[in-house]
Amino acid sequence: xxxxxxxxxxxxxxxxxxxxxxxxxxxxxxxxxxxxxxxxxxxxxxxxxxxxxxxxxxxxxxxxxxxxxxxxxxxxxxxxxxxxxxxxxxxxxxxxxxxxxxxxxxxxxxxxxxxxxxxxxxxx
Numbered sequence: 001x002x003x004x005x006x007x008x009x010x011x012x013x014x015x016x017x018x019x020x021x022x023x024x025x026x027x028x029x030x031x032x033x034x035x036x037x038x039x040x041x042x043x044x045x046x047x048x049x050x051x052x053x054x055x056x057x058x059x060x061x062x063x064x065x066x067x068x069x070x071x072x073x074x075x076x077x078x079x080x081x082x083x084x085x086x087x088x089x090x091x092x093x094x095x096x097x098x099x100x101x102x103x104x105x106x107x108x109x110x111x112x113x114x115x116x117x118x119x120x121x122x123x124x
Contacts (some may be wrong), residue, residue, distance in 0.1 A: 006048070006049055006088070007051060007053030007054055007056075007057055008053050008077070010041070010057060011053060011057065011105075012038065012042055013057055014037060014060075018031060022083060022104045022107075023105065023107050024107070025106070025107030025108065026107060027108075028059070028060055028063035028064070029063060029064075029067050031060070033060065033064045034066070038064050038068075041061040042055055042059060042061065042083055042084055044057060045057055045058060045061055045084035045086065046084050046085040046086065050089075052101045052104075052105065053098075053105075054098075055097070055101035055105065056097045056101070056102050056105035056106060057102075058084075058102055059098065059099065059100045059102025059103060059105070059106060059108075060102070060106070061080070061083075061084065062080050063102070065079075065080050065083060066080075077090050077095060078090055095116075108113035110117070
């Protein structure tokens with residue numbers, strides 16, 4: 001398992017490459033995650049221990065996954081967790097924890113809907 005340092009290093013590099021010190025609080029798609037960053041996130045998340053930084057990486061990955069792969073219809077979490085080889089994280093309590101902590105890192109609000117929190121993609 002990777003340490004908190006790997007999570008933190010990815011996030012710091014991600015922000016630095018955008019001339020930022022801290023997240024700007026805008027919709028996550030505005031960060032324009034590159035293919036290389038997307039693949040790095042997928043690899044990192046498969047080996048990370050759960051921390052606040054992991055949640056920040058997860059929210060960024062999930063937002064980008066939906067931007068690239070969502071074709072409409074019912075929003076499902078399982079394909080995202082399968083992409084990072086973490087289907088065991090796909091529980092309501094774990095998702096809520098990841099969302100809350102991840103959105104806090106990115107300074108993004110969470111809007112509750114009947115299907116659960118999903119505003120982190122910047123759709124609201």
